Amino acid sequence: MLARIPWVQENGNTTLQAPAAQLPIHKDGNALLDALHDDPHLGAFLRIPGKDNGFDIEGLAVVGQRVFLGLRGPVLRGWAVILELAVEADNDAPSTLQLVKIGKGKRPYRKHFLPLNGLGVRDLCVQGNDLLILAGPTMSIDGPVRVYRWLGGANPNADSLVTTEASQIVTEIPHGHGDDHAEGMCLWQQADGQDALLIVYDNAAQARKRGKDGVLADLFLITSG
Template identity: 35%
Template sequence: MRHSSRFLILPGLVMSLLLSHSTTLLADVAKPLSDSKNPTHQAWSFDKHLKIDPLNISGVVVSGDFIALATDEGSSIELYRKRNGVWHAYKVVPLSDSVDELDLEGLAWQAPYLYATGSYGLKRKKLKDDLNQKDNLKRLQPIELETSRQQLFRIELDNDFNPKEIQTLSLADIVKDDPILKPFSGLPSKENGVDIEGLAVSPQGELILGLRGPLLRGNLVPLLRVTLAKKSFKVKEVTPLYLELQGRGIRGLSETPNGYLVLAGATGDQPLPYQVYHWSGENGLPGTDRKANTLRHLCELPEGAGKPEGIQFLAQAAQHIEFLIVQDGLKDGQPTAFSCAM
């Protein structure tokens, strides 16, 4: 009887804990903003269809004067300018003369430079249900390296946001030489290989690249802080950083007045909700010398039909922060503004 009563009590206890946990999660879900008097706080209205792939938007930059959108299909960035509350198509900026896909995953802006990064990811072919096992095995064996994906771009814009110069460099050798990333540099990005998806610029002009993978022991995900040469688009120094995002990888980065917003999501196809964090910019690697309040969970994004791939800081107050999300798989990225508590 003693055992029986214990098991009778447990279900109630478990249900109580689940309800408590559910309530906590619900309180942390980001709220979409909707204000007809402020078009920035709702899904944007474009004057015409995007010329870049509208269903694979992967990166976004919003400044007071222009929007830049990137797609992980193709090789161009599209610029929009605002007039009478509507974003008007302004210019498509091709980053390459080749037809090869650049797999652009992140955008960042620090005047006069617009930065863009490829994923640096390797590929393995998908299996097909209409093939036999022998043929599917053949598809699995080769790993494809596309050097077009292993590029970092710097686009200098003039005062009218026309491109003056486009420069490029590759971090491929740096990734291969890094003692942590080296073993993962030969793996496909969807198999815990190297996959760069987030990009931001520090106040000092350093580039911060956030990786979706690899996911390391302790659920650590890497970032690279790239210091550029002062007079040329060359790498002066690379510093590896690490964050622990509850088993997630970095899907997007954006600068804030006192740090960065981090959009975190599954490293693969795991059914994990997307989370938003505030990061100070300091290394989050565990250790007695790690600074306090390096990373703070802000909220969870509501479940939707697309895959959030880009984040852009909008505004910050004492009690809340506002940001924009664009999603892969939804028309024009369905840019939507959200708010969550600080």
């Protein structure tokens, strides 16, 4: 499901503005999966389990009206995939989102292929004009795990085959053995104004656990790109 919940800030307060909206869904999927069904790169992977290099969305970032979806899988001969969408409300049904035809040949999506050394996307976040990518194995194994910077990735204007020069390694993320699998990240600003990445983990190691329901995350200092 891809849905949008509108929040409005007024006088320091945040309130929900109805109605929320979502892409049309049906018993076999949704409008995005329908659009990808005959895609020459991704269509065949819709029928493969996600953790076996099948179609598996794990990262999401929003820039204006555009939505970037990072795919944990498939990884195609070492190339990871990020989908770019644009959505708008249906004038006749405000609770329904429509995909805008932004891709080549009036496709309702763009495809971006990135050389992440065989890793898939685990999460995405925007920093300025760049897109930061938390990358890890497609399958359920421990590592490696890295953060990449896609230079200019927050504002592409067409489908792209990203060069290694434009997909730079920001930092290596340590991982455990059977635990501490990095799954999420967001930007964090230090008290001195320096940017950092907050990384959270699935299946946290015992050493991270604090009390009944606490767990430690990690901060990694980064540059502004």
